[in-house]
Amino acid sequence: EAQVTQNPRYLITVTGKKLTVTCSQNMNHEYMSWYRQDPGLGLRQIYYSMNVEVTDKGDVPEGYKVSRKEKRNFPLILESPSPNQTSLYFCASSLGREVALYEQYFGPGTRLTVT
Amino acid sequence: QKEVEQDPGPLSVPEGAIVSLNCTYSNSAFQYFMWYRQYSRKGPELLMYTYSSGNKEDGRFTAQVDKSSKYISLFIRDSQPSDSATYLCAMSAGTGGFKTIFGAGTRLFVKA
Numbered sequence: 001e002a003q004v005t006q007n008p009r010y011l012i013t014v015t016g017k018k019l020t021v022t023c024s025q026n027m028n029h030e031y032m033s034w035y036r037q038d039p040g041l042g043l044r045q046i047y048y049s050m051n052v053e054v055t056d057k058g059d060v061p062e063g064y065k066v067s068r069k070e071k072r073n074f075p076l077i078l079e080s081p082s083p084n085q086t087s088l089y090f091c092a093s094s095l096g097r098e099v100a101l102y103e104q105y106f107g108p109g110t111r112l113t114v115t
Numbered sequence: 116q117k118e119v120e121q122d123p124g125p126l127s128v129p130e131g132a133i134v135s136l137n138c139t140y141s142n143s144a145f146q147y148f149m150w151y152r153q154y155s156r157k158g159p160e161l162l163m164y165t166y167s168s169g170n171k172e173d174g175r176f177t178a179q180v181d182k183s184s185k186y187i188s189l190f191i192r193d194s195q196p197s198d199s200a201t202y203l204c205a206m207s208a209g210t211g212g213f214k215t216i217f218g219a220g221t222r223l224f225v226k227a
Contacts, residue, residue, distance in 0.1 A: 004158075031213065040123065042203060042219035043159070050213065058214060090158050102147040102166070102207065104215070106158030 002027045004107035006091050012113045013081055021076045021110050023091030031094040032074040033058070033104065034066065036087040043090065049074055081114045088112075118142050121204055121218030130227050134191040138204035138218045141185065145206040145216075148180050150189045153201045153220065162202075163189070194225045 004025045013019055025032065033048035035058075045058030049068040063085055065077040074093075078085060088111050092104040121138045128134055136150075146167055151159035163178045165171045165187075171178045177190040187206075191198055204218040 033215075035217075040219055042119075042121070043205075043217035045214055045216075048213060056213075059216075092158075098209075102149050102164040103161050106160065108158050109156070 002105075004091055004093055004105055006089075006107040006110050008110060009108065010111050012115065014115055015082055016080050019078050019081060019112075021078075021089060021091075021112070023074045023076065023107060024072050025074075025091075025093040025105070026072065027093060027095070027105070028071065029093035029105075030071070030096045031099075031104075032068065033092045033094075034064070034074070034076045035090045035092065036060065036085075037090060037109075038087050046076070046089075081112075083114050086112060086114050116141060118216050119204060119206060119218045122221055123219050125222040125224055127224040127226060128194055130194060130196060130225055132194050132225075134194050134198070134223060134225075136189040136191075136202050136204075136221050136223070138187050139185055140187070140206055140216075142206070142208065142216075143182075143185070144208040146209045147207040148178070148187050149205040149207075149215075150176075150178055151203040151205060151217075153203060155200075159203055196225050196227045199223055199225050 034046040035043040044060045047066040049055045091107040094104045119140045149164040150162045153159040168182045175192045179188045201220040203220045
C-alpha cells in the first residue's frame with residue numbers, strides 16, 4: 001500500500017530533550033515536506049526537500065532541523081524542544097518538482113506535547 | 116495580514132444542501148490552487164487542484180478560481196454526512212521555490 005508513515009504518533013516530552021520524528025514514504029517520491037498544524041493558523045511549512053541531500057526552509061524553520069540522506073526518509077529533529085513547539089506535525093511527499101506544487105500525500109500526523 | 120484567509124466556521128448544513136467554501140489571498144504570484152479535505156485525526160488528502168483561473172468539476176465538487184478578485188471557492192453539491200470534515204485551501208506560486216501556503220481550514224458539518 002502506497003503511504004507516508006510517521007513515528008511516533010504521539011509524544012510527550014520535556015523542554016530541552018532532543019527528539020526525532022521519523023517520516024518514510026514508499027512511493028519513490030522526490031519531494032518531501034514537514035508541516036505543523038495549530039488551531040487558527042492552519043498548516044505551516046517547516047522544511048522541504050526536493051531530493052536527497054537537498055533541503056530548504058519553509059515558513060517556520062526556527063528550532064527544527066531535517067536531513068535527507070535517503071530518498072524514502074525525511075526525519076524532523078528538534079534539538080532543544082520548547083513548549084511553543086507543541087503542535088500536530090505532518091510529513092508529506094510528492095512525486096516531483098511541478099507535481100509538488102499541487103499534489104502532496106500526507107502522513108497520519110504526530111501529536112507532540114512539550115512540557 | 117495572512118497571505119491566505121479562510122473562515123474557520125464551523126459551517127453546519129442539512130444533508131443534500133449545496134455547500135460553498137471560500138478563501139481569499141493577497142499574493143498575486145499564486146498560480147496553483149488546491150483544496151484538501153481533512154477528517155478528524157487524519158492527515159489532509161487532496162480533493163482538487165486548479166491551475167491559474169477558471170473552474171474545475173469532479174463529481175459533486177466544483178472548484179473556482181477568480182484571480183482578478185484573489186478569491187477561490189469550493190462547491191459541494193448534494194452534501195452528505197460523509198462530507199463532514201475540515202476543508203483546507205492551499206496555494207503555490209510555482210516560481211522561486213516550492214512553498215505551499217495553507218488556509219486555516221473551514222470545519223463543515225453535514226447533518227443527516
